[in-house]
Amino acid sequence: MKLPIICPSCDHTLQVSQMKCADCGTYVNGDYELPVFLKLSRDEQDFVMNFFLSSGSIKEMAKQAELSYPTMRNKVDDLIAKISQLKK
């Protein structure tokens, strides 16, 4: 199931307010911020995961996606800029 990260009503980032232990059924309530990785869209998360799995090689990623090296490098840089913004 896809984890929603954006509020469908006002488009703001959602917070975590409840977690549950799948084993004993204990609930933890609070107001937790989502980790940066989860604040990314599903495509961006997949991109970061693929980048990690290809040992951080932009060349390898470009080859897999059938794109040129500068295009893939630009995608990585855009994502770095987005993550830096989210971390602020």
Add this chain to the structure above:
Amino acid sequence: MNWKTIFNPFEKFDEKTLLTIGIIFFILLIPLLYITDSYFSSIYRIEQLEIKNINDLLVRTAISFTVPIAVLYILGKLLYRKTRIIDIANTVLLSQIPLIVLLLLVKSPELKKAGERVSLYQNTHTGVFPIVDFILMLLVIVLTLLGIIYSFAILFNGFRTATNIKKWQHIVLFCSVVFLTTMICQLFNH
């Protein structure tokens, strides 16, 4: 191949493939310039040689290609430190391909004759109006305009891909630098 790839081949194709295509077209351009007695005084201007000399046209054309590569590489480095010279060289070389094809078309003997017939009618107003020649010339003008627009689109998209520019200020700066470089190149390479 879709429209996006036609207007931005830099997004999909490997830099070595693009460089090979660019160099092949540059090599093909030399005999074409020699046959037509012309040379590139800048990336957007083809001029007629006064005295046929292969060294002269080779040096002048090479200058008109090298100067924008150097200038755009410096600009690219200033805007984005990861800019690579190969991407800028590909941008300039590939942007010239439509102009090389146009040169072949414009300098064709058939078109020259058609131009002569139209100007003869314009000067003397005798005989039948050469409608076919006139349409042919109009068609070449339209193709030339489209070729120049396509060439600039290739230049812009190549630079944008090489430097990852997005801000409108950077785009304006790029256009101004291309314009100035072309003008200065034409002035000194005349």
